[in-house]
Amino acid sequence: MKTSLTRLSLKARHTIALQEPIMGELYLGQRCAPFLPTDVQELTEGIWVRPGPSWGHQVMDRGPWHALIIGEPCALQADWGALLACPDDALSGAIAAVEGVHSGVAWRPGSPRRWFWRDRFGRIPWQLLSGHALLATTDPELVVRAAGSAGINPERLTDFLAGGRSTSRADFIRGVERLRPGELALADEERLHWVRRWWSPTLPTRHQLAPxxxxxxxxxxxxxxxxxxxxxxxxxxxxxxxxxxxxxxxxxxxxxxxxxxxxxxxxxxxxxxxxxxxxxxxxxxxxxxxxxxxxxxxxxxxxxxxxxxxxxxxxxxxxxxxxxxxxxxxxxxxxxxxxxxxxxADDALWMPPGLWLIHQWDRGAWRELLAAGRALGARTTLAPARGALIERLGLRPWRERLRALPAPGPAWLPGAAGPARAALLSPMHRFALYRAARLNSWAWELIMRSLARIARRARLQVRxxxxxxxxxxxxxxxxxxxxxxxxxxxxxxxxxxxxxxxxxxxTRKKLGSFDALVERGLAERETRRALRLFAGAQLAELRVIDGPCFQHALADYLSQPSRLWRGSWEIWRAVAAELWLHSRQRSSPPGAP
Known part of the structure; x- marks a missing residue:
């Protein structure tokens, strides 16, 4: 049974979850109108909702604000009316007071301004299309239809193939941008006024730590x-x-x-x-x-x-x-x-073994180092000792100036930008900054999009x-x-x-290997399909990759399935990007790049 919002007054209500392959989408701006699905329901001028099984939603009109929130039940049960009874400049704090996954849009009746935000970890996608009028939505498929003949963003493709280190907002299609996790935006029908953070992880200070x-x-x-x-x-x-x-x-x-x-x-x-x-x-x-x-x-x-x-x-x-x-x-x-x-769990509670070893050398933890040597071998255990000595002698600024930057990625990515030189901070402080900043990276963005696509495809709520x-x-x-x-x-x-x-x-060690999975999949089962996919590769036509160099690497990869190549992430990302370009070509209007 479908509950129509057109028959509901704007009070706090929950809709019944629908068993259809949609997530529960929000649409902002009259520019969305020509591309809207047939089953959306309009809340007010320029704001539509499409209920779905993956997220619940709540409509609220208590106090000076009206709002539409989608997210987990624990977030929807909050007293949003009391929280949003606040001045405009306090809206970020009100949103941050609610736990759980939630995203939404808030507006004042009679005002053209719309405040909309993305959840803390990016579980709910938000995209904007630049131009003469507002178009913002949690539905990426509407954005790609509205973008029409807009071309591919080669910088985003290059960053994807290199591992997704970038934290920019620019998406894979020109003119499309994302809201990053934990961001709040203000816009009206004519333009986007600003984007700012309403949440980010709190970096620790040692004097605040509990036992x-x-x-x-x-x-x-x-x-x-x-x-x-x-x-x-x-x-x-x-x-x-x-x-x-x-x-x-x-x-x-x-x-x-x-x-x-x-x-x-x-x-x-x-x-x-x-x-x-x-x-x-x-x-x-x-x-x-x-x-x-x-x-x-x-x-x-x-x-x-x-x-x-x-x-x-x-x-x-x-x-x-x-x-x-x-x-x-x-x-x-x-x-x-x-x-x-x-x-x-890996992102919150895992640390690079090399960094742990540097820390043990720096503090002289000989017992731990002996145990590590038995498990990892002498060569692996001794390698970080030089880094720890450089840190202790205060020579890292000189080392950073003299040493060459690491390669930006696979050899077939001539246009990839290499990583910036490391900030002159302690290794542990750099690690904390890295973990906090990872939420803004495109590597994280695509993990969250994978979860959203699985939820959409399987008609599930994902916790x-x-x-x-x-x-x-x-x-x-x-x-x-x-x-x-x-x-x-x-x-x-x-x-x-x-x-x-x-x-x-x-106490078991981690099982499973992405490399082994993809090697067996491509090299043992899919050799012909993989080679056929890259015959006349669009990535090469766009000059995102060096075609001959990649063809040589792919042939080498496919010819030796028994040897662990340890480059399967790079190979798979190229496969995924080429598949996506094929899809984009079929879904674009005639004449699109």
Whole structure:
């Protein structure tokens, strides 16, 4: 049943989730009108909503503000009317007071101005189209239709192929920009007035830190809050057998009342065995979904469609629907409607081993270094000693001036910009800044778009308990000794699950390899398709890549599937970009670039 907003007064209401492949979209500006889907509903002049199953929404008209908010239930339950009863310059603080994933638009009746914001971690996309009038929306497909014959942005493609380090707003199509996570914009029908931040992670100051056990307890409490819905009907956990998703299961109100599933390739027994051991120990209902669709080019249409989203950064879009179809067939009484994932744990709680080793050399932690030497080997352990000595002697400014900058990316990217020289800060301060800034990068943007595309494709709500503002702030306060213990990453999660998870799961190393997955997919299964895809590559025609250089690298990659090439990210990004260009060409009007 569909609830029409045209029959609702502008009071706080929740609509019924619709079982259709849309997310719940917002549209701002009369310029959207010619491109709107047929099932949108207009709230006021120049503002439309399209309800969907992935996000709830709430309409509010209490006090001087009217607002439309989409997001998670915990955010929609906030007293938005009281929060928004504030002057214009206090709007950022009012939005920041609400926890959870939320995005929306606020306006004052009779005023042409519109304030709209994106959620903290970028789960909900926001794009704007430049021009003579406002067009802003959470629906990338409307943007690409409205952009018409606008050309491709080669700088964005080049950055994507080099790893997505850029933090600019410019999108893959010329004239299209994104709102970055945690940003608030003010616009009217004629122009965009400004964009500013309403939230960013809080960098720590040492005198503010609570004891480690208190911060650890707070992380545990936030995870329990984030997984409180795991025992609800229709909620499923994507369980990899790794520590991140296992911790979510252990943090739930009662693992025996939870449902979990594991998606694996049919010949990946280690991950499967670990998930089986874990769910047996905790009494969790568990399903195994063995799929073949995970091979990157098995279903290229899944990666080509939805041209407005840009290239799909990971070859996983096709296997989620296949897995969910299996779940629906096997568990008709537990049809998935909410999916919990461990996304964000690596970004919040992982640190580069080299940085940890530099820190141990700097503090003279000989016992830890001896243990690391036994696990990693003498060469790997000794290599960071030089960096630690340079730091201690205060010679890094001279080193930064003299040494050459690292290569910008693969050899076939002649136009890629290399990384800037490192700021003259301590390694740990640089690491904290890097983790905080990562949320603005295009690498992060495309991870969030992948989650949104999976939710859209599978008609699901996706919950990410690790993408929590308080967890993120707490994670930035953790020292190397608190992040890594006994040579193992993510020590906070291992401590939180001690006595709850089986020791074999709690102390295991990370399984899985993106390189192995893509190598087996492309080199063993998809050689002909890959070579055919790059015959007359559009990336080469746009001069984004050096065509002959890439063809040589691809042939070398495909000819040696048994040798771990360790360049699969670069190869896959080129495949994804070429697939996207094919999709863009088919969806563009005649004569478009």
């Amino acid at each position: 480690y056990h208190e911060r650890l307890a707070q992380i545990g409490a936030r995870l329990r809050l984030g997984t409180s819905g795991l025992t609800s009907p229709g909620a499923w956990l994507a369980l990899s057998g790794g520590l991140d998703s296992a911790t979510l299961l252990a943090s739930s109100p009662d693992p025996r009342r939870c449902c979990a599933f594991t998606v694996t390739l049919r010949d990946a027994p280690a991950e499967l065995a670990t998930a089986d051991t874990l769910t047996r120990a905790l009494g969790t209902h568990w399903e195994h979904c063995g799929v073949d669709a995970r091979w990157p080019l098995r279903s290229p249409a899944e990666h080509e469609r939805l041209a407005g989203w840009g290239p799909h950064a990971h070859p996983d879009l096709a296997w989620f629907p296949a897995a969910l179809n299996q779940l629906q067939a096997h568990c008709a009484d537990q049809t998935p409607s909410v999916l919990y994932t461990g996304h964000g 990410t308990p690790y993408l929590d503002a308080r967890i993120w702030d707490l994670a930035l306060t953790l020292t190397p000794e608190e992040l890594i213990e006994g040579g193992r990453q993510k020590a906070p999660l291992r401590r939180l699950t001690q006595g709850v998870l089986p020791e074999a799961v709690r």
